[in-house]
Structures are given as structure tokens and as C-alpha cells.
Amino acid sequence: xxxxxxxxxxxxxxxxxxxxxxxxxxxxxxxxxxxxxxxxxxxxxxxxxxxxxxxxxxxxxxxxxxxxxxxxxxxxxxxxxxxxxxxxxxxxxxxxxxxxxxxxxxxxxxxxxxxxxxxxxxxxxxxxxxxxxxxxxxxxxxxxxxxxxxxxxxxxxxxxxxxxxxxxxxxxxxxxxxxxxxxxxxxxxxxxxxxxxxxxxxxxxxxxxxxxxxxxxxxxxxxxxxxxxxxxxxxxxxxxxxxxxxxxxxxxxxxxxxxxxxxxxxxxxxxxxxxxxxxxxxxxxxxxxxxxxxxxxxxxxxxxxxxxxxxxxxxxxxxxxxxxxxxxxxxxxxxxxxxxxxxxxxxxxxxxxxxxxxxxxxxxxxxxxxxxxxxxxxxxx
Amino acid sequence: xxxxxxxxxxxxxxxxxxxxxxxxxxxxxxxxxxxxxxxxxxxxxxxxxxxxxxxxxxxxxxxxxxxxxxxxxxxxxxxxxxxxxxxxxxxxxxxxxxxxxxxxxxxxxxxxxxxxxxxxxxxxxxxxxxxxxxxxxxxxxxxxxxxxxxxxxxxxxxxxxxxxxxxxxxxxxxxxxxxxxxxxxxxxxxxxxxxxxxxxxxxxxxxxxxxxxxxxxxxxxxxxxxxxxxxxxxxxxxxxxxxxxxxxxxxxxxxxxxxxxxxxxxxxxxxxxxxxxxxxxxxxxxxxxxxxxxxxxxxxxxxxxxxxxxxxxxxxxxxxxxxxxxxxxxxxxxxxxxxxxxxxxxxxxxxxxxxxxxxxxxxxxxxxxxxxxxxxxxxxxxxxxxxxxxxxxxxxxxxxxxxxxxxx
Numbered sequence: 020x021x022x023x024x025x026x027x028x029x030x031x032x033x034x035x036x037x038x039x040x041x042x043x044x045x046x047x048x049x050x051x052x053x054x055x056x057x058x059x060x061x062x063x064x065x066x067x068x069x070x071x072x073x074x075x076x077x078x079x080x081x082x083x084x085x086x087x088x089x090x091x092x093x094x095x096x097x098x099x100x101x102x103x104x105x106x107x108x109x110x111x112x113x114x115x116x117x118x119x120x121x122x123x124x125x126x127x128x129x130x131x132x133x134x135x136x137x138x139x140x141x142x143x144x145x146x147x148x149x150x151x152x153x154x155x156x157x158x159x160x161x162x163x164x165x166x167x168x169x170x171x172x173x174x175x176x177x178x179x180x181x182x183x184x185x186x187x188x189x190x191x192x193x194x195x196x197x198x199x200x201x202x203x204x205x206x207x208x209x210x211x212x213x214x215x216x217x218x219x220x221x222x223x224x225x226x227x228x229x230x231x232x233x234x235x236x237x238x239x240x241x242x243x244x245x246x247x248x249x250x251x252x253x254x255x256x257x258x259x260x261x262x263x264x265x266x267x268x269x270x271x272x273x274x275x276x277x278x279x280x281x282x283x284x285x286x287x288x289x290x291x292x293x294x295x296x297x298x299x300x301x302x303x304x305x306x307x308x309x310x311x312x313x314x315x316x317x318x319x320x321x322x323x324x325x326x327x328x329x330x331x332x333x334x335x336x337x338x339x340x341x342x343x344x345x346x347x348x349x350x351x352x353x354x355x356x357x358x359x360x361x362x363x364x365x366x367x368x369x370x371x372x373x374x375x376x377x378x379x380x381x382x383x384x385x386x387x388x389x390x391x392x393x394x395x396x397x398x399x400x
Numbered sequence: 401x402x403x404x405x406x407x408x409x410x411x412x413x414x415x416x417x418x419x420x421x422x423x424x425x426x427x428x429x430x431x432x433x434x435x436x437x438x439x440x441x442x443x444x445x446x447x448x449x450x451x452x453x454x455x456x457x458x459x460x461x462x463x464x465x466x467x468x469x470x471x472x473x474x475x476x477x478x479x480x481x482x483x484x485x486x487x488x489x490x491x492x493x494x495x496x497x498x499x500x501x502x503x504x505x506x507x508x509x510x511x512x513x514x515x516x517x518x519x520x521x522x523x524x525x526x527x528x529x530x531x532x533x534x535x536x537x538x539x540x541x542x543x544x545x546x547x548x549x550x551x552x553x554x555x556x557x558x559x560x561x562x563x564x565x566x567x568x569x570x571x572x573x574x575x576x577x578x579x580x581x582x583x584x585x586x587x588x589x590x591x592x593x594x595x596x597x598x599x600x601x602x603x604x605x606x607x608x609x610x611x612x613x614x615x616x617x618x619x620x621x622x623x624x625x626x627x628x629x630x631x632x633x634x635x636x637x638x639x640x641x642x643x644x645x646x647x648x649x650x651x652x653x654x655x656x657x658x659x660x661x662x663x664x665x666x667x668x669x670x671x672x673x674x675x676x677x678x679x680x681x682x683x684x685x686x687x688x689x690x691x692x693x694x695x696x697x698x699x700x701x702x703x704x705x706x707x708x709x710x711x712x713x714x715x716x717x718x719x720x721x722x723x724x725x726x727x728x729x730x731x732x733x734x735x736x737x738x739x740x741x742x743x744x745x746x747x748x749x750x751x752x753x754x755x756x757x758x759x760x761x762x763x764x765x766x767x768x769x770x771x772x773x774x775x776x777x778x779x780x781x782x783x784x785x786x787x788x789x790x791x792x793x794x795x796x797x798x799x800x801x802x803x804x805x806x807x808x
Contacts, residue, residue: 316808319569322524363745367565367781371788374568378796 076171076184079210085183089228091221094203100211102175104138107205111214116203119195121177123170125161126153130257131169131187135179135206136195136238146241147193152250171209178207179222180215183229191257192226194219196235321369328365329358424649425605427542429676436683439477439648439675446651448478448673455479458486463525470518470674473741478648480658481670485643489526494807495641496634497522498624498669500533503550503557504543509695510775511677511687513782514742516564518674519645523570529633529806530566533624534558534575541613551577558794560698563786566797569805572633573797576620583631587623587664592616594660603652622657625669632800642669647676678738682714698783702776709736709772717757717764728760729767736764736771743774 077085086093098110104120112118118138125131126148136142148158166172169190170181179192198204198219206222208215217225223233234255244250317323333354422432424442431437443450451471460467470476485495499519501512523530534557536550545553554575562573580588597615600606606615625642627634634640644654651673658668679687679694687694693712696705716734718724731737731754744750753770756762 313805313808316805319805321567364781367785370565370567371785374562374566374793374796375788377568378790378793381796381799381801382792 076181076186077209079208079213082180082183082208083215085228086217086225089224091217091224093221094216095208096214096216097212098214102211107214108138111205111216114216116205116216117198117201118205119178119198121179121206123161123166123177123190124158125165126151126157126159126256131161131165131190132158132193132255132257133170133177133179133182133187133190134193134238135177135198137197137201140195140197140238142238143241147238147252149244150240150242150250150252151256152244152253153256172207173211176207176209176211178209179226180206180208182226182231189257191255192231192234193238193252193255194222194233194235195238197238198222199235319373321366321373325362325365325369329362333357425652426649429649431684437676442648443478446478446648446655448480448648448651448671449482451477451479451482451672455483455486458483459525462486462490465525468518468521468525469745470514470521470742472747474675475514475742476518476645476672476674478673479671480654480673481668482643482672485641485670488641493641494528495526495643495670496528496627496806497530498533498642498644499530499646500535500621500624501557501561502535502539502542503553504539506553506556507692507697507699508557508560509687509697510743510778511695513560513564513698514674514677515645515647516561516566520565522643522645523567527807528570529803530571531624531630531633532558532561532566532571532573533621534573535621537576537580537613537620538617541611541617547577551575555791555794558797559786559789560782562789562793562797563782565785568793568797569808570803571797572630572800572803573794575798578798579800580620584623584629587626587629588619590664591619591622591657591660594663595619595656599656603656618653618656621653622660625654625657626661626666628666632802633806639667641667644669644671646671646673648673649676677742678735680708680712680714680735682733682735696775696779698779698786700779702772702780705775705779706772709768709775713739713768713771715764715768718760721763724763725760729757729764731758734764734767736767739771740767740774743778744770 083093083095096111096114098107101107101110104118108118119135120138120140120142121136122134122142123131124134124144124147132151134142134147144158145155149155151157161169163174166174166177169186170177171184171186172178172181179194181187182190182192201219203216203218204222205214205216207213226233236252236255242248242251337354422437422441423430424437429437451474456467456471459471466472488495497519499515501516519530522528534554536547536554539545539553540547540550543550554577558573558575595618600615600618604618623629625644627637627640627642646654651671654669654671661668677687680696681694693708696708700708714733714735716730716732716737718727718729729737734757737754737757740750740753744753753762753767757764757767
């Protein structure tokens with residue numbers, strides 16, 4: 020092959036693309052911001068609700084500050100991050116308070132429940148499901164993503180205190196009535212590195228302050244549910260419509276929780292099987308054809324990538340800018356204008372990148388196959 | 401696509417009586433009496449359906465994103481069985497896209513890109529695979545090019561097509577000279593057996609003087625609608641439906657295909673059809689490769705674009721400023737506004753321009769300035785993307801390879 024070919028700079032160098040992106044974004048945002056500072060009116064754009072990235076969940080400190088405002092007594096114990104009740108017990112189990120195990124559950128209609136119980140209370144999800152009027156297999160563990168999206172807490176950190184977040188407004192709370200007889204109960208205050216010791220009545224005051232009615236339930240009770248005995252916990256099923264996108268629903272439970280959810284060893288396998296089965300039937304019910312999650316397909320999804328890049332960049336920019344701007348409400352609409360201007364170009368650049376990278380891989384694969392075939396041919400039989 | 405009339409190709413349908421009927425077929429498009437193409441009559445004559453608002457809304461709902469500009473503005477305005485494709489998609493089944501180009505010249509203009517821009521949107525919105533046919537054999541026959549030249553043009557055109565932003569993990573590009581054979585050829589023979597000589601004369605207007613290459617060409621453009629023509633892609637998926645975005649002058653090929661398909665046990669392809677892209681000098685003018693000022697080419701510099709738009713774009717404005725302020729512009733014939741209808745994404749801005757210009761408050765110069773901006777950005781972006789399409793990229797797009805991610 021004697022042809023000489025010119026290789027344009029861009030096709031192999033990622034730096035070229037990011038350079039363009041940075042320049043485009045920075046220039047757009049700068050142009051808009053300097054206009055704002057100079058007092059130019061922006062075109063009237065609908066003010067959008069604050070994006071989730073800006074509206075982060077409460078931090079531990081913010082929660083504790085709120086408790087202090089309410090004049091609620093509490094004690095905090097710091098320890099290394101713990102993911103299970105057993106691990107937590109190592110650090111605070113000897114202090115006399117009641118450890119809690121906390122589950123985030125969901126039903127078939129995408130409604131969520133936090134069940135908070137004493138560590139040694141037996142929880143039978145099948146029974147609970149019937150008592151809530153959801154049928155026999157209506158409850159299962161929620162996916163990891165839901166912890167983040169709805170409660171805004173990390174894995175192993177489910178806690179009734181997470182209901183302080185607006186994202187959890189439709190979550191129902193079931194409290195073990197066993198808490199009432201305890202002097203102090205232990206919960207995570209939105210982080211795995213601290214245990215909060217608080218009395219049940221104080222917890223009630225907190226819940227009432229965020230607009231919740233504390234509901235204490237005998238979690239071990241197993242009343243018959245049938246025609247003459249309506250489900251006794253039916254009133255605790257959330258009535259509001261859930262606001263989650265479908266994506267969270269489709270994720271199959273990835274880890275078998277043995278953590279702060281405090282399940283004994285036998286139960287996880289049963290639940291995992293149940294979870295898998297109901298997830299599988301949910302998948303079948305879904306109209307869209309969903310391929311099993313292929314990480315490479317996810318990584319080469321250009322629209323998703325562009326959206327994430329722009330979201331991250333504009334969040335970072337906005338956080339810096341809102342310090343200076345007089346009217347912080349304008350900021351989100353500015354970021355939308357910028358995103359719209361830049362998205363299209365960015366998507367095209369990414370597609371060129373994708374095609375170029377595929378081509379390079381394709382050639383490499385072809386050469387590799389060629390070499391190996393030639394080698395095989397020249398091997399002595 | 402509007403092409404210059406060739407020696408061989410004339411009236412389609414066999415019912416042309418003199419010059420007082422409009423002529424629309426793959427080789428010639430002429431309006432009646434040098435006026436505008438009557439699309440309603442065309443739809444009626446061809447027997448396809450209008451693409452109405454409700455279908456556009458349905459597309460938006462199913463794809464979860466705003467419809468493409470061309471759908472919103474009625475550029476793609478007719479269809480055959482598009483609603484069936486949407487039904488299929490809604491049920492969770494997939495379909496594949498098929499479009500193509502006759503590589504007759506090196507220089508592509510914006511009108512040539514229209515179907516490809518729309519096809520890219522369809523690929524992204526529905527996440528489906530696409531086959532792109534380059535009919536180098538057709539151009540070799542009709543334009544009397546050498547085989548080498550038509551193959552070369554096919555590869556050059558492929559670069560511009562790929563630069564529109566097709567996804568290599570979901571797209572197979574092929575040229576007839578390279579690909580025809582095997583299962584593809586088997587389907588060609590199956591189709592050819594179902595179409596009599598009389599029929600092709602009726603559909604395409606062939607005569608006894610036309611060489612047999614032309615007469616036997618139509619099956620080549622028909623069979624990419626059938627998944628079994630691509631065993632490396634769709635083996636085992638014989639029931640996969642096909643959607644063909646094209647300009648409405650290609651309808652005859654696919655009328656024939658739809659007629660034949662059930663007779664050989666295949667699904668009929670669905671079509672979504674666009675109107676013609678007007679020449680710079682106006683609807684009645686002819687876009688022709690010999691007149692570079694009749695269109696904006698993807699190789700034009702910003703200066704060229706500014707020059708062409710300012711000097712040659714047919715204006716619907718009045719002859720004097722006073723008259724213009726009094727009567728407003730004639731939006732029916734104004735080319736800059738028509739071009740903005742194709743390429744200005746922002747609906748609100750376009751409406752504003754139409755309103756102000758139509759009322760006479762905005763002058764032609766302003767509209768042209770806006771158009772120059774929009775076109776320059778478009779051409780610049782295309783140029784950049786095109787520079788990144790090397791011969792290796794074309795080879796990869798054209799390699800006969802499986803596409804495991806094609807429905808992902």
C-alpha cells in the first residue's frame with residue numbers, strides 16, 4: 020500500500036475535542052454573564068425549578084442544626100463508616116441505646132416505604148405487604164439508586180431522618196412501636212460515620228416539624244388479612260403520585276443488603292430471589308425492548324454523555340457565579356440557554372470522536388487477525 | 401432530489417400529456433407551466449398519505465424528544481405506512497432505516513443533505529440501524545461515467561454523508577459495485593421476476609431505445625428494503641420492518657417494491673417523504689450542477705455563502721422600501737424565509753421573522769443576514785466533521801461487519 024494519506028489532527032487526539040468544548044462553554048457562559056453584569060436584560064425565560072444538582076440533599080450538619088433549632092436533645096457518636104448493624108454495634112452497641120435497622124422498600128406501583136425497627140425485631144416482608152394491602156409479594160427492597168435519588172443517603176444509611184429531604188415527600192414511614200419503650204434510639208444522621216442517639220418522643224417532634232405524622236406499628240404482628248379483616252396498615256400506603264423517572268425502577272437490586280437493614284442471613288437469599296423475579300416480570304411488562312445493561316453501550320451513548328458533561332459544567336459554573344450575581348434565580352435559566360447553544364455542536368463532535376475511535380479499533384482488530392492468520396499459515400504442521 | 405433531466409429519463413406514469421402536467425419521477429421534476437409543484441395533487445396521484453400533526457405528536461411522545469425541524473415544518477410531509485412503523489415500535493419491536501444517494505457529482509449542496517439530516521435524527525430518536533446505498537452503478541449508466549469514476553464519487557459522497565453524524569455502531573454504508581452479490585442478488589432476481597417489462601415502462605418511462613442496464617436497474621434500489629438482503633446484519637430477522645426516508649420523486653421505485661413484496665413473502669417497506677429543496681433563484685428555478693449559484697454547497701466559504709445569498713437568493717420583498725413597508729413581503733416566493741424554514745431551529749424566532757417581514761417592518765437585508773449566519777454555522781460544522789472522515793473511517797463504515805449494538 021503505497022498511498023500516502025493525510026491524517027487530520029483531530030481524529031486521534033482527545034485533547035482537541037475537550038479544548039473545543041471548554042472554549043465553547045466558557046465563552047458562552049462568560050458572554051452571558053458579562054452581559055448580565057453590564058445590566059443587559061436576558062430574554063424572558065421561564066424560571067425553572069432548581070435542578071437536582073443544585074438542590075442537594077440535607078447534610079448531617081444541616082440536619083443537626085435543625086434539631087438544635089427545635090430544641091431537641093440528642094447525642095452524636097463519631098465512628099468509622101459502617102454499612103451494617105453488626106459493624107455499628109461494635110462502636111456504639113455497648114452504650115445502652117437501641118440500635119435500629121432500616122429498610123427502604125418499594126411496591127409494584129413505585130411507592131416507597133422506610134421501615135425503621137429495633138435491630139432484633141423480626142420483619143417479614145410478605146406479612147407487611149399483606150397488611151399494607153399490597154398482596155402477598157407486593158413489597159421488595161428498593162434499588163440502590165433509589166437510596167440516592169429519593170432519600171439522598173448512601174448505601175447502608177437508610178434512616179427516618181432522611182425524610183427531611185423534599186425528594187422523600189412521598190415516602191411512607193413505618194416505625195417499630197418497640198422504639199417507644201426505649202430511652203434512646205440509634206439512627207444515622209444522613210451519614211454512615213455518625214450515630215445519632217435520640218428518644219422516640221424527640222423523633223416524633225422532629226417528624227411533626229417536617230410535616231409528618233409518626234406511625235408506630237407492631238412490626239412483628241401477623242394478623243389475618245382477608246374479606247372480613249381488611250389490611251390494617253392500608254392507611255400507610257402513600258397516596259401521592261411518585262415523581263421518579265422509569266430508569267430507577269428497571270435497575271435490578273444489585274447487592275444483597277445485609278447492612279443496616281439488619282436482615283438475618285437466610286432472608287437475603289429469599290428476598291434476592293423475590294426481588295429478581297419481580298424485577299424480571301416488571302421488565303417483561305415494560306413495552307420497550309431493553310437490552311441487558313452493556314457498559315460499553317452506556318459509555319458510547321453520546322446524548323447521555325453530552326448531557327452529563329453540560330450538567331456538571333454548568334453546575335460548577337453556576338455555583339461560582341451565583342456568589343456574584345444579584346439575582347440567583349436567573350442562573351438556572353442562563354445555564355439552559357448555554358446548554359441549548361452548545362449541545363448540538365458538542366453532540367456532533369462526540370459522534371466524530373466515536374466514529375474515529377471505532378475506526379481505529381476496527382483497523383487494529385483487522386491487523387491483529389491478519390497477523391494471527393499469517394502466523395498460523397506459516398506454522399509448521 | 402431535483403436532478404437535471406437526462407436524455408433517457410422522461411415522464412413517469414406514462415400519462416404525461418404535453419407540458420401542462422407536472423412531472424415527478426426519479427430523473428425529472430418539473431412543475432406545471434413553470435410554476436410551483438402542487439404537492440396535494442402529487443399525493444393524490446401517487447396515492448400516499450399526508451403526514452399530519454397527530455403523527456408528529458405521536459412521534460414526539462414515542463421518542464421522548466421534540467420532533468425534528470423538518471417534521472415540525474412540514475418538509476417531510478407525506479408517508480406510506482409510517483403509522484404502522486410507529487405501532488410496531490410502540491409494541492417494542494424494532495425496524496431499520498434505509499436511504500441512499502446516487503453519487504453523480506463531487507459537490508453536494510444543502511438540498512442533498514436534507515434527507516440525511518432527517519435520517520440521522522430518526523436513527524438517534526428511535527435507536528435503530530441504518531443502511532445507506534450508494535448507487536454508483538446507476539450513475540455509471542445514466543450519467544455515462546466510467547466505473548472507476550463512479551466508484552470514486554461514491555466514496556467521496558460517502559464522506560459527506562457520514563459527516564452528517566451517523567453512528568458507526570449502527571450504520572452500514574455500501575456501494576452497489578462492491579456489495580451486489582450473494583443474498584442481495586438473490587433478492588434482486590426474486591423482485592425482477594415479479595415485474596414485467598410493460599410495468600417498468602409504465603412506472604419509469606423506459607423505451608425500446610434504452611439499454612438493458614437501465615431497465616434492469618430498479619430491483620437494485622428495491623431490495624435494500626428487505627432485511628434478508630443483509631445476512632451479516634439481520635440474519636434470522638426476516639420480519640423486520642423497513643422505513644425509507646426519501647424525497648418524494650423516489651416514490652415510484654418503492655411503489656413497485658411495495659407491490660412486489662407480499663408476492664415474494666416480504667414485508668412492505670414504509671416511506672416518509674420530503675418535498676423538494678428550492679433553488680436559490682426561486683421555486684421555479686432549476687438547481688443544477690453547472691450553475692454554482694443555484695445552491696449553497698457544503699464546500700462554500702462564509703464569503704461565498706454571503707455573496708450567493710445576497711446576490712442570488714430570490715427575494716419576496718417589494719421593489720422599494722416604501723412599498724415594502726406598505727405591503728410587506730411575499731412569503732410564498734421568498735427564498736431566504738423558505739431556507740430559514742429548513743435550517744432555523746428556533747420556532748419562535750422563525751415566527752417572529754415571518755411576522756415582521758410579512759408585515760413590512762423587517763427588510764430583506766435583515767432576513768438575508770440571519771440566513772447567512774445560520775447557513776455559515778451549518779456549513780462550518782459540516783466542514784469540520786467532514787475533515788474527520790478519513791478513508792479509514794469510510795472503510796470501517798463500509799466493512800461487511802456485524803453491528804451488535806444496532807438496537808441498543
